[in-house]
Amino acid sequence: GQQVMQIPQYQHVQEGEDFTTYCNSSTTLSNIQWYKQRPGGHPVFLIQLVKSGEVKKQKRLTFQFGEAKKNSSLHITATQTTDVGTYFCAGDNYGQNFVFGPGTRLSVLP
Amino acid sequence: DSGVTQTPKHLITATGQRVTLRCSPRSGDLSVYWYQQSLDQGLQFLIQYYNGEERAKGNILERFSAQQFPDLHSELNLSSLELGDSALYFCASSVSWDRSYEQYFGPGTRLTVT
Numbered sequence: 001g002q003q004v005m006q007i008p009q010y011q012h013v014q015e016g017e018d019f020t021t022y023c024n025s026s027t028t029l030s031n032i033q034w035y036k037q038r039p040g041g042h043p044v045f046l047i048q049l050v051k052s053g054e055v056k057k058q059k060r061l062t063f064q065f066g067e068a069k070k071n072s073s074l075h076i077t078a079t080q081t082t083d084v085g086t087y088f089c090a091g092d093n094y095g096q097n098f099v100f101g102p103g104t105r106l107s108v109l110p
Numbered sequence: 111d112s113g114v115t116q117t118p119k120h121l122i123t124a125t126g127q128r129v130t131l132r133c134s135p136r137s138g139d140l141s142v143y144w145y146q147q148s149l150d151q152g153l154q155f156l157i158q159y160y161n162g163e164e165r166a167k168g169n170i171l172e173r174f175s176a177q178q179f180p181d182l183h184s185e186l187n188l189s190s191l192e193l194g195d196s197a198l199y200f201c202a203s204s205v206s207w208d209r210s211y212e213q214y215f216g217p218g219t220r221l222t223v224t
Binding site for chain 2: 030031033041042043044045048050088090092095098099100101102103
């Protein structure tokens, strides 16, 4: 079945450093979504990517969908303590499956 | 606040018991999803209902069942509970049956099976 992997599993950064998490699917995706879950909270939708090679920005966050639509990345520039949490990608393969990745847990040291 | 409500917040019960978790979607949303989140398995999709009908099934055990009522609230029933069922159970809602639409998650129910 469809598998979605994320690396790294954990990332510790100093405040002000950049951070990137990568999401890889075993199958081609129709779209990919990114969610953020703060410690003790619930997942919150960040963005959806649909087109091959698509790049979207939200302030310090840059999301990218690979050309083959099997991978994606989330890059945070100049991390802040408010960025702490777990970042999940979720891939949809044309309605057959919708699978969340295991997440990347980000901690930011002040 | 996502607008999705879940009750109860916490639930502690013994092995072999049965519990019911409740979810009310955001106003106007017709789809309800159930997820299980445990430490070692991330977010596991269990089941989706759309406008009262089962729409998609994920890794839901036979001991678990769900339904969506005419007022669109949903219940997840877990029976013959085992220690391994201890987890956070999230409900999410969206406007469409299409899972590519943004999902709004509730605060979750933490289930502890002792």
